[in-house]
Amino acid sequence: MSRPDQLQPSGQTSGAEQPLLRVTGLAKSYDGFSACRNVSFDLWPGEILAVVGESGSGKTTLLKCISAQLANDAGRIEYLMRDGVLRDVQELSEAERRFLMRTDWGFVHQNPREGLRMSVSAGANIAERMIAVGARNFGRIRATATDWMDRVELDPQRVDHQPRTFSGGMQQRLQIARNLVTHPRLMFMDEPTGGLDVSVQARLLDLLRGLVAGMQLSVVLVTHDLAVARLLSHRIMVMQGGEVVETGLTDQVLDDPQHPYSQMLVSSILPA
Amino acid sequence: MTRQSHAESRHRSSYDQPDFGTAAGPDPNYNFAYLDEQTKRMIRRAILKAVAIPGYQVPFASREMPMPYGWGTGGVQVTASIIGPQDVLKVIDQGADDTTNAVSIRQFFQRTTAVKTTERTEAASIIQTRHRIPEKALSEKQILVYQVPIPEPLRFLEPRESETRKMHALGEYGLMHVKLYEDIATHGHIATTYAYPVKVNGHYISDPSPTPKFDNPKMNRMPALQLFGAGREKRIYAIPPYTAVESLDFEDHPFEVQRWEQSCELCGAKNSFLDEVVTDDRGGRMFVCSDTDFCNRRLEAAQ
Amino acid sequence: MNQATENEARGAMTAKEATAIIQVRNLHKAFTLHTQGGIKLNVLSSMNLSVASGDCVALTGPSGAGKSTVLRCLYGNYLPQSGEILIRHKGRNVNLVGGEPRDILAVRRETLGYVSQFLRVIPRVSALDLVSEPLRALGVSSNTARDRAAALLTRLRIPERHWSLAPATFSGGEQQRINIARTMVVDYPALLLDEPTASLDAGNRRTVIDLILDARGRGAAIVGIFHDEEVRDAVCNLRHPVKIPELMSPGSEDTMEPGEIQGVAL
Numbered sequence: 001m002s003r004p005d006q007l008q009p010s011g012q013t014s015g016a017e018q019p020l021l022r023v024t025g026l027a028k029s030y031d032g033f034s035a036c037r038n039v040s041f042d043l044w045p046g047e048i049l050a051v052v053g054e055s056g057s058g059k060t061t062l063l064k065c066i067s068a069q070l071a072n073d074a075g076r077i078e079y080l081m082r083d084g085v086l087r088d089v090q091e092l093s094e095a096e097r098r099f100l101m102r103t104d105w106g107f108v109h110q111n112p113r114e115g116l117r118m119s120v121s122a123g124a125n126i127a128e129r130m131i132a133v134g135a136r137n138f139g140r141i142r143a144t145a146t147d148w149m150d151r152v153e154l155d156p157q158r159v160d161h162q163p164r165t166f167s168g169g170m171q172q173r174l175q176i177a178r179n180l181v182t183h184p185r186l187m188f189m190d191e192p193t194g195g196l197d198v199s200v201q202a203r204l205l206d207l208l209r210g211l212v213a214g215m216q217l218s219v220v221l222v223t224h225d226l227a228v229a230r231l232l233s234h235r236i237m238v239m240q241g242g243e244v245v246e247t248g249l250t251d252q253v254l255d256d257p258q259h260p261y262s263q264m265l266v267s268s269i270l271p272a
Numbered sequence: 273m274t275r276q277s278h279a280e281s282r283h284r285s286s287y288d289q290p291d292f293g294t295a296a297g298p299d300p301n302y303n304f305a306y307l308d309e310q311t312k313r314m315i316r317r318a319i320l321k322a323v324a325i326p327g328y329q330v331p332f333a334s335r336e337m338p339m340p341y342g343w344g345t346g347g348v349q350v351t352a353s354i355i356g357p358q359d360v361l362k363v364i365d366q367g368a369d370d371t372t373n374a375v376s377i378r379q380f381f382q383r384t385t386a387v388k389t390t391e392r393t394e395a396a397s398i399i400q401t402r403h404r405i406p407e408k409a410l411s412e413k414q415i416l417v418y419q420v421p422i423p424e425p426l427r428f429l430e431p432r433e434s435e436t437r438k439m440h441a442l443g444e445y446g447l448m449h450v451k452l453y454e455d456i457a458t459h460g461h462i463a464t465t466y467a468y469p470v471k472v473n474g475h476y477i478s479d480p481s482p483t484p485k486f487d488n489p490k491m492n493r494m495p496a497l498q499l500f501g502a503g504r505e506k507r508i509y510a511i512p513p514y515t516a517v518e519s520l521d522f523e524d525h526p527f528e529v530q531r532w533e534q535s536c537e538l539c540g541a542k543n544s545f546l547d548e549v550v551t552d553d554r555g556g557r558m559f560v561c562s563d564t565d566f567c568n569r570r571l572e573a574a575q
Numbered sequence: 576m577n578q579a580t581e582n583e584a585r586g587a588m589t590a591k592e593a594t595a596i597i598q599v600r601n602l603h604k605a606f607t608l609h610t611q612g613g614i615k616l617n618v619l620s621s622m623n624l625s626v627a628s629g630d631c632v633a634l635t636g637p638s639g640a641g642k643s644t645v646l647r648c649l650y651g652n653y654l655p656q657s658g659e660i661l662i663r664h665k666g667r668n669v670n671l672v673g674g675e676p677r678d679i680l681a682v683r684r685e686t687l688g689y690v691s692q693f694l695r696v697i698p699r700v701s702a703l704d705l706v707s708e709p710l711r712a713l714g715v716s717s718n719t720a721r722d723r724a725a726a727l728l729t730r731l732r733i734p735e736r737h738w739s740l741a742p743a744t745f746s747g748g749e750q751q752r753i754n755i756a757r758t759m760v761v762d763y764p765a766l767l768l769d770e771p772t773a774s775l776d777a778g779n780r781r782t783v784i785d786l787i788l789d790a791r792g793r794g795a796a797i798v799g800i801f802h803d804e805e806v807r808d809a810v811c812n813l814r815h816p817v818k819i820p821e822l823m824s825p826g827s828e829d830t831m832e833p834g835e836i837q838g839v840a841l
Binding site: 044047202203206209213231234235248249250251252255256258259260263264267 | 606607608609610647651652653654676677679680697699700712
C-alpha cells in the first residue's frame, strides 16, 4: 500500500508498484436480494485468480460487475491503464470503457456462441478486434488471423469457415483467439471449460495455461470446478452466499482450507 | 423487342412529350403537395437537422401516403416538403423517366402541385430518384432526393437498433470493415456492388441507398444538396453540398467502380452505367445507358 | 529443556542466523476439522529451526508426528496459525507466513524447491516439458531448458523414448524420478524433500544421493524426510526431531490416536 503523501491528484501512486485491477467493497443486489457484497481484492500483472463457489455463490455476478457488464450498487473498480494511471472504471466515458473492453480486456463466455459473431467466418471473428483498432490491410489482417488460429490449435485452412461448422471445443478456442488478438492484459473467464467433454477440457486447459503464461495475462476465472482452479490459478477466492469466505494461494486454500465451507467444498470432490 | 424499336421508344419519349404542368392548377381536394403544412414543417425540421449533421439518420414521423411502403414514400415525403410552385421536378427510377414508378410519382406531384415536370436533368430543380444518380453532373441550384429502403448500413450485421445507434454515436464502425473483409475472403474481392457504404464528412457511415457503387464517386463533393428519405424506417439523412464522401475499402483492396467492355449501343457512351437489355428469346441482348435522359441528349447532339 | 540450555540454543541460533537460508521461529500449526465436528489438532507447537547454506536437516520422528506438515508449511502450502518462516530470497528474508501469494510464488520460482511425495500429473504435458518448465519460468530459453532437462532425465535413467510422453502412465518409481528432476533442474538455494527415494531402486537411490550432495556442495540449504536410513546418513548432517502432536476434540480432555482422524496428511 502507498503512503498518502505519495498520492497524486489523478489517483496515481508514485513509484510504488500498482495492481492491475483493484476492487474495493463491491456489492450488487437484485430487488433487495444481495447477490454479492463486500468483495475486495487486488489483482497483479500475470496473476490468475480463480473465484470458486457453488451455484448462487455470487461469483458470476461478481465477474459481470468487475468486467463492466453489470452495474454494481456499491464499491469501486479501478484499472491500471496502459499509461500507468489507475482509473476508476465507472468514471470512464462510455466510449473509453467500450474501447477498453475491446482492446485491453477480454471476456471468455461459457457458451462460445455468446462470445462469437456466428454470422461471419472464423477469420472475420478474429479480424474484428484488429479492425476496431484501425487495421486496414486485408492481407496482413488475414495473415494474423490464420496465425492465431494456429496458436489455438485450429486448422488455419478453416479460416473462411463459419463458426457453426466448428465443434464446441473449437468454437471455444476461436473465442479465445478472438479475444487475444489485441494482446489484452486482463481476461475474464466464465466457466471456460464448462459443457465440454473431458478430453476436450484437458486440451483447452493446457492451451490456456500456455497462452496465459506466454502472454503475461492476468485472469479472473470463475469456475465451480476446483480441478480447473488448481491447474490454472495462482490465487483462489471461495465465495458462499455472496461473500468471500476464504482467499489465498491456490494450493494452500485447496490443501489446507481454513473456513468450514472451503473444507466442505474440498472434501466433496469425488476421488478419481 | 428489336434493337430498333427499343431505340425508337426511348428516342420518342423526350421529343414527343412536352414538359408538363397543369395549366388549371393543382387538385383543389388536396393541400399543396398532399401533406398538410404542419407535417411539412416537421419534415423540414428533420431535414434541417440532417443537413446540420451530414450522414446522421434523423428519425421523423413518417405519414401514411397514397402508395404502400416500398414504393418510395420516404422520398415522396421529402420532395413534398421542399417543393414549391416554381420548382421543376424530374423523377427517375433506375435511371429511366418512363418506368411505372417514375411515371406514377411524377403524376402524383403534377396533380397535387401543378409544378412543371421535365425529363431533362439540367432543367430540373428537384430530382427524385430510385437507385441511380444522373450521369450529368448536378449544380448548386439542384436538390437530389433519394428513395431509401433500409437506411441503416450496419443492419445486416447488427440487428439491434440499440446497438447500431451506439455504434454511430461512438464511431465504432469496425463491423463495416468486417463485412468487407468477409466479402474479400469469400469472393476474392469486395463483392458489394450496390448500396456500398460510405463515410460522410469523415464521420458517419451511411448507406447511399441501393445505387450502384458506380455512382458513389458522384456523391463526393457534389454541388447539389442530397436528401435521403426512408418512409417505412422513418429516417431522413442528408449530405450538404460539397461534402466529402468516401467509399470504404482496404489499403490493399481499394474501391473500384464497375466498368464495361461494351459502350452504349444507342449513343455510343463509353463511361455511363449500362443496363443489359434482353432483345429476343434467343439470348440476344444489348447494352444501353441506364440514364435515359443522358442517352437521349447524346443522340440529339449527334444529329 | 531448562533455561541454560535454552539460552545456549538461542545463542547458537543467532550465530547461525547470519548464514541461515531457512529460518523457522515459534511456529504454531493446528488443523480444525469443521467437517468432523470441529476437532482441533495441534500439530506443531513453538517450533524453531535454522538451516544454513550447505546444511541438510533430516526431520525425524514417528509416522504421524507431522514431518510432512513441517515441509508443507515451509513451502507455504499449509497455513501456520502463528510464527515466522523466513526464506532468504534475493538477499532479503521473506516471511512466508502472511505473505502475499505473488511473493510466495516468486520465492518458489527462484529460491525454494520442493519434491513432494506425489507427482501431480497434468494431462498432455510431456515428461520433458514438465521437467524443463521451471527453467523456462525463470526466463531460460526453451532450447537450453530442454537440454538441461534431458541431461537430468538421462542421469536419472528415464529412457529417451519416454521423454515425449505424459507421465500419467509411468510406474511409481519413474514418476518419482520425474518429480525429482523437475525440482533439481533448477539450482535452488533452498530445497524441501519429502521421501525423495521412496520408490527407487539402489541405483537410482545412489543417483539421488549424488544430486542432493551436489546441491549441498553448491551451498543449498536442505530440509528433508528420509525414511531410508542409508540415504539419511549419506546426505544429512543435522537432525530435527518432530514430536507426536496432542489431539483434542473440543470441550473434552481426552487425547485421541492419530489413526482416528481422517483426511489430514501429517
